[in-house]
Amino acid sequence: MSSQPRIAIDAMGGDEGVRVMMAGTALARRRHEGLRFLLFGDQAQIKAALDHHPNLRAASEIIHSDSVVESTDKPSAALRKKTSSMNMAIAAVKAGDARAAVSAGNTGALMATAKLALRTMPGVDRPxxxxxxxxxxxxxxxxxxxxxxxxxxxxxxxxxxxxxxxxxxxxxxxxxxxxxxxxxxxxxxxxxxxxxxxxxxxxxxxxxxxxxxxxxxxxxxxxxxxxxxxxxxxxxxxxxxxxxxxxxxxxxxxxxxxxxxxxxxxxxxxxxxxxxxxxxxxxxNNHNGAVFLGLNGVVVKSHGGANDKGVANAVHVAARLVEEDITRRIAxxxxxxxxxxxxxxxxxxxxx
Amino acid sequence: MSSQPRIAIDAMGGDEGVRVMMAGTALARRRHEGLRFLLFGDQAQIKAALDHHPNLRAASEIIHSDSVVESTDKPSAALRKKTSSMNMAIAAVKAGDARAAVSAGNTGALMATAKLALRTMPGVDRPxxxxxxxxxxxxxxxxxxxxxxxxxxxxxxxxxxxxxxxxxxxxxxxxxxxxxxxxxxxxxxxxxxxxxxxxxxxxxxxxxxxxxxxxxxxxxxxxxxxxxxxxxxxxxxxxxxxxxxxxxxxxxxxxxxxxxxxxxxxxxxxxxxxxxxxxxxxxxNNHNGAVFLGLNGVVVKSHGGANDKGVANAVHVAARLVEEDITRRIAxxxxxxxxxxxxxxxxxxxxx
Missing domain, CATH: 3.40.718.10 (Isopropylmalate Dehydrogenase)
Incomplete structure (x- = not known):
């Protein structure tokens, strides 16, 4: 089971937070049966949201994080929140526990965190x-x-x-x-x-x-x-x-x-x-999911205002890029x- | 009569040429009764087009030009066509015979010609x-x-x-x-x-x-x-x-x-x-008429595909800027x- 590709989800980002992130991820999972998920965020909130999505729950592991990157946080402040859901999701990609991360958090913070943790690929100057x-x-x-x-x-x-x-x-x-x-x-x-x-x-x-x-x-x-x-x-x-x-x-x-x-x-x-x-x-929502290309790992930004379907699209983008191994292709x-x-x-x- | 402000019209520019330029100018004239026009281009073609616009004919002087700046001309080539309708219209502004020029010709050529002939105003580095x-x-x-x-x-x-x-x-x-x-x-x-x-x-x-x-x-x-x-x-x-x-x-x-x-x-x-x-x-067409600001004189670019109403808008823009003396205001x-x-x-x- 652990050989199946895993995607790290920042469950806390976005205007509507956990509920939409979980509903969207559950929707995406239907198109990618083999995927597994690491869900980062407030454990109680995630558990409650998963009550509506038993299929996702069965394919996921929850990892509690005790802080959240706010939409007003500057990148420098976000980098210091080591135990935020965003930071921990990216760290999971760095550690090889997940092959991609999806977050609906603050774009500047996500970019800074991803660049610092994952670094650019050989041959790429900037993501x-x-x-x-x-x-x-x-x-x-x-x-x-x-x-x-x-x-x-x-x-x-x-x-x-x-x-x-x-x-x-x-x-x-x-x-x-x-x-x-x-x-x-x-x-x-x-x-x-x-x-x-x-x-x-x-x-x-x-x-x-x-x-x-x-x-x-x-x-x-x-x-x-x-x-x-x-x-x-x-x-x-x-x-x-x-x-x-x-x-x-x-x-x-x-x-x-x-x-x-x-x-x-x-x-x-x-x-x-x-x-x-x-x-x-x-x-x-039909075009949701912007990708940071050129890093050692896939990071997808979901729009803060995306609905269930939008989040599902962002997770789908991450899944496709993982399945097709974009990082190796770019290299x-x-x-x-x-x-x-x-x-x-x-x-x-x-x-x- | 010569104390009334005059606008130089490049009658040859634009996809449809003289007919549309004259129809548009005639339309604009109705909103600016005091204006007079210098019409630059092929005399025979302009005369024929003016048959449909006796009011414009009464307020205009035709000045024959024997070449045309083509849409494919590079700026350097356009500058060399000293007897083109575009060049002569701009030269009329430089000489003080007209207070503004309107052309539907090639933007790069118009910009180069206007900059070279009119120069930037004191205090302005670039138009x-x-x-x-x-x-x-x-x-x-x-x-x-x-x-x-x-x-x-x-x-x-x-x-x-x-x-x-x-x-x-x-x-x-x-x-x-x-x-x-x-x-x-x-x-x-x-x-x-x-x-x-x-x-x-x-x-x-x-x-x-x-x-x-x-x-x-x-x-x-x-x-x-x-x-x-x-x-x-x-x-x-x-x-x-x-x-x-x-x-x-x-x-x-x-x-x-x-x-x-x-x-x-x-x-x-x-x-x-x-x-x-x-x-x-x-x-x-309702927003036609882009202005080069910062030159010693008003130059308005009409869209190549503009219709009568569009050209009228471009001429109206030139007329308003002349009436309100934008050059002095900017200075x-x-x-x-x-x-x-x-x-x-x-x-x-x-x-x-």
């Missing part, structure tokens, strides 16, 4: 935060970095491309995911030197299991033209939040429009199934960036 | 591209820079704030517009050093005719919480395009949903007025950044 975004194409798109690194150089961007492609091969079952770099135009001379250098390296690195297809602009994120979109953490975070905000803006306008007259209210009632479809497609791909000397010489070339 | 975006609040929001400067330092961001506020005072008739800096969090320590330094300067500069209200994230662009949103040109361009792309994405989904069954088609027909309202609110405000020595010392402080 990146990656998430799935909906598109009009056949599959979602993976965007990274979403805020782990405010500033990035060309090496970072190339590494993000390799890590994102490894994730895309697993998430979308593709051999050579289409990778694009976010830029403010599609011509070769557009953007910063870092982006142009990263593009030069990716264009040359033909042995990598990805297909580099040049630049992409913000208006094409949802077009389905890329399986992986690579950007620095600042503009990635701005793009992600702008997309969320705009989707909400448009649906708010729509709601206003639909309640502006009796006639449009009637139309709304009749087309409710259509609206339901729209809401389903845009529901962030192999990193070795395949022909050799870093060649990359470096290319970068020096354009820096002249 | 910025600013546009109006729709919000759920009482007025639109002005966002800048949208792509004129790929990388920006703290001084640039502070200057953008001052220029954006001057624009907001005119566009929204406000005394102290609420200015926010785009960031990836709202806490003081978030973001790059450039952003934190700019925030420190703006917080201290109480004598400026603006109210600095801290950081804003991408999901709040349309919330109505800011009259001016300041960002570097890279993330501003990403945010603008992501917002456009997401709005299109959601309305595409909506169209799909509404045509997915007979029932939802019926609902769509009934609620058509509501959908019309939505489309009106999201129509980019006065720049002098009001207490003194640049104080700003510089603050920046050195945080750079330590």
């Amino acid at each position: 990146a935060l990656a998430a799935l975004l909906p598109t009009l194409g056949d599959n979602d798109t993976i965007m990274l970095d979403l805020g782990a690194n405010t500033e990035c150089d060309a090496r970072n961007l190339v590494q993000f491309a390799v890590m994102g492609a490894a994730y895309a091969r697993i998430a979308f079952d593709l051999d050579r995911p289409r990778v694009r770099l976010m830029n403010i135009g599609t011509e070769e001379m557009k953007g910063t030197e870092e982006i142009r250098d990263a593009a030069a390296v990716l264009r040359a690195a033909e042995s990598l299991p990805l297909s580099f297809e040049g630049f992409i602009e913000g208006n094409k994120i949802g077009s389905g033209e890329a399986d992986v979109i690579v950007c620095d953490g600042f503009s990635g975070n701005v793009a992600l939040k702008t997309a969320e905000g705009t989707a909400k803006f448009v649906t708010d306008l729509l709601r206003k429009a639909f309640t502006s007259s009796i006639r449009s209210k009637l139309g709304f009632l009749i087309s409710r199934p259509a609206m339901h479809l729209l809401r389903h497609h845009l529901d962030p 192999a791909d990193m070795a395949g960036i022909e050799n870093l000397a060649a990359v470096a010489s290319k970068l020096e070339l354009s820096a002249k | 910025a591209l600013a546009a109006l975006l729709p919000t759920l609040g009482d007025n639109d929001t002005i966002m800048l820079d949208l792509g004129a400067n790929t990388e920006c330092d703290a001084r640039n961001l502070v200057q953008f704030a001052v220029m954006g506020a001057a624009y907001a005072r005119i566009a929204f008739d406000l005394d102290r517009p609420r200015v926010r800096l785009m960031n990836i969090g709202t806490e003081e320590m978030k973001g790059t050093e450039e952003i934190r330094d700019a925030a420190a300067v703006l917080r201290a500069a109480e004598s400026l005719p603006l109210s600095f209200e801290g950081f804003i994230e991408g999901n709040k662009i349309g919330s109505g919480e800011a009259d001016v949103i300041v960002c570097d040109g890279f993330s501003g361009n990403v945010a603008l395009k992501t917002a456009e792309g997401t709005a299109k994405f959601v309305t595409d989904l909506l169209r799909k949903a509404f045509t997915s069954s007979i029932r939802s088609k019926l609902g769509f027909l009934i609620s058509r007025p509501a959908m019309h309202l939505l489309r009106h609110h999201l129509d980019p 006065a405000d720049m002098a009001g950044i207490e003194n640049l020595a104080a700003v510089a010392s603050k920046l050195e402080l945080s750079a330590k």
Whole structure:
């Protein structure tokens, strides 16, 4: 039984805490029968929540923790809470007791804790935060970095491309995911030197299991033209939040429009199934689960406001990445960036 | 008659060329009876288009130009086309024959031509591209820079704030517009050093005719919480395009949903007025007209795909900025950044 992969769950994070984390984990377990769980948090609360989920209880071990990382805690304060559910969940991955950790806690704290405990993989300078975004194409798109690194150089961007492609091969079952770099135009001379250098390296690195297809602009994120979109953490975070905000803006306008007259209210009632479809497609719970890529272990961030289904998605993301051993895959791909000397010489070339 | 303000129109730019530029300008003229126009482009084509707009013809002078800046022209190539409609329209502003220029041509070419001919105003290091975006609040929001400067330092961001506020005072008739800096969090320590330094300067500069209200994230662009949103040109361009792309994405989904069954088609027909309202609110033509701020003269970029109404909006933006003398206002405000020595010392402080 102990040979089955285990996932560490921070049961205390998120706006609604233990109940939602347990309900979501129980839901995810149904899709991954072989998984086992380590549940970190207040033992009494977890036990009470598990009363509703006997199947999860049978597959889990509860490990009591006596403190919680608050949403207002700075990363430095969170790091000092060694006996928090978040810290202990990450420590379990470090110790090899679990292969992945899932937390709905404070992103900055989770990132700091995970980086310090798990360290970056050989060949990776900095981890990146990656998430799935909906598109009009056949599959979602993976965007990274979403805020782990405010500033990035060309090496970072190339590494993000390799890590994102490894994730895309697993998430979308593709051999050579289409990778694009976010830029403010599609011509070769557009953007910063870092982006142009990263593009030069990716264009040359033909042995990598990805297909580099040049630049992409913000208006094409949802077009389905890329399986992986690579950007620095600042503009990635701005793009992600702008997309969320705009989707909400448009649906708010729509709601206003639909309640502006009796006639449009009637139309709304009749087309409710259509609206339901729209809401389903845009529901962030269906895309919940951002992954820190590039660490020695899988760490998944669930949105603080996620519901049962959202938490289940985040746990599912962790389970898939564990089952497909993303860490080993990224390590192999990193070795395949022909050799870093060649990359470096290319970068020096354009820096002249 | 020659004392009336004149606006130079590049009649040749844009996807549909002369016809739309003339129809739009004629439309704008109705809102600004006192304005006169200099129309640059192919004389025969302009004359033919003016047959439909006798009122505009009466208020205009045609100046023949024998070349056109193509959408594929690099800025360097565009600069060499001295007798292009774009170059000649900008030159008219430089010579004082017109107070503003409006063009739907290639953005990079327009920016390069305008910068070279008009130069930046005293006190401004770099011009910025600013546009109006729709919000759920009482007025639109002005966002800048949208792509004129790929990388920006703290001084640039502070200057953008001052220029954006001057624009907001005119566009929204406000005394102290609420200015926010785009960031990836709202806490003081978030973001790059450039952003934190700019925030420190703006917080201290109480004598400026603006109210600095801290950081804003991408999901709040349309919330109505800011009259001016300041960002570097890279993330501003990403945010603008992501917002456009997401709005299109959601309305595409909506169209799909509404045509997915007979029932939802019926609902769509009934609620058509509501959908019309939505489309009106999201129509980019209603927000057309991006302004290059910080030059010795007003230059407005109309979207290449704008229709008559869109061009009219761009010309209206130029007219308002001329009527309210934005260039003089910005110059006065720049002098009001207490003194640049104080700003510089603050920046050195945080750079330590």
